Amino acid sequence: MKLLNCCHLLVLLLVFARPALAQGNDDAPSLIKQAVQFNKDGKYAKAADKFTQALKLEPANVYANYGIAYSLMQMGKANDGIPYLEKVIKANSSLTAGAYDLLGSIYDKGHESEKAIAAFNEGIKIDPAYQRLHYNLGLVYFRDKKYAEAEKCATDAIKLDPKHANSHRMYALVCFHQNKRAAALLGFCSFILLEPQTARSSEAYGNIQHILQGGTLKPAPGETAPLASDANTLALNQAISQAAAEAAKGKYATPADQLTAQLSVIFKAVGALAEKQAGNDFFREYFAAWFYKLALSPNMPAFARLISSAANKDDYSKWLAEHSREADDLNNWIAATPRSF
16 A cells, blocks of 8 residues: 655654754754655655654654654554554644545555444544545455445545546456446456556556456355446446447447457447436536547547556557557547646
């Protein structure tokens, strides 16, 4: 789990810490600044030492308490950081929500799900707009196989930060685990748009192909296959199956041409059907309606090439060298077409 970034801690220090006028290198703010830099450089033991020195001078300093907890976690001593975070939480400062986030991550790392969930929820009460709390809470639910709860967290996280690729990936995966094939497919496509050529995007592309071929997520040993139960999901799953079957009747010069046809037909079918359904406004507006607009645009060939680049970078590079205008047109369309909630 990716935790609160050290750069963010440095920003908090620069904004909120008292001015270091006429101070040397051994005052608490200067020691904290040095420690933050050590954390950024991955030198966590040295950072912890500097934070310890700062705490000897100012035991209640929330930045030092938070920072040493972060350093200790990175050193594999996560539980040792809990008392420091408790001090931050009691201080009720600008770092309180972040302290709950880090505390929840420590509990999650130790496989203490209930404590992690409680910590993340307390942080959300204090700062509902703290995106990482929603995302990290969703990860705990995901690992505990509470997929409906994880889906809500992923939805909230995307609303707070639509460009957070991890939240899109989590949304797609938890929907896939619930056999919500339309939501999973559009979620994976959305994730690849944000993170197009990584090992994770290659995995997402494999999941897309599995969905296009009519597959569902393979259950883990001892589990049963997920079953779609509500009428809306069943109808959307059926729409994907029918659209994929329709696209399969055609003959295509390249796999990218086939993917263009498959996704075009599916986006149109899902968009038209979702518009008639009640409930799940987020899926209908943010995913189905937006991809429906994309399918009606002239940018689907470039989109399909970008999606398939997750599995074959070399082919995409060759295509891009000869079709840079089409790629630019797609990027311009994306920038000019906002997604609503």
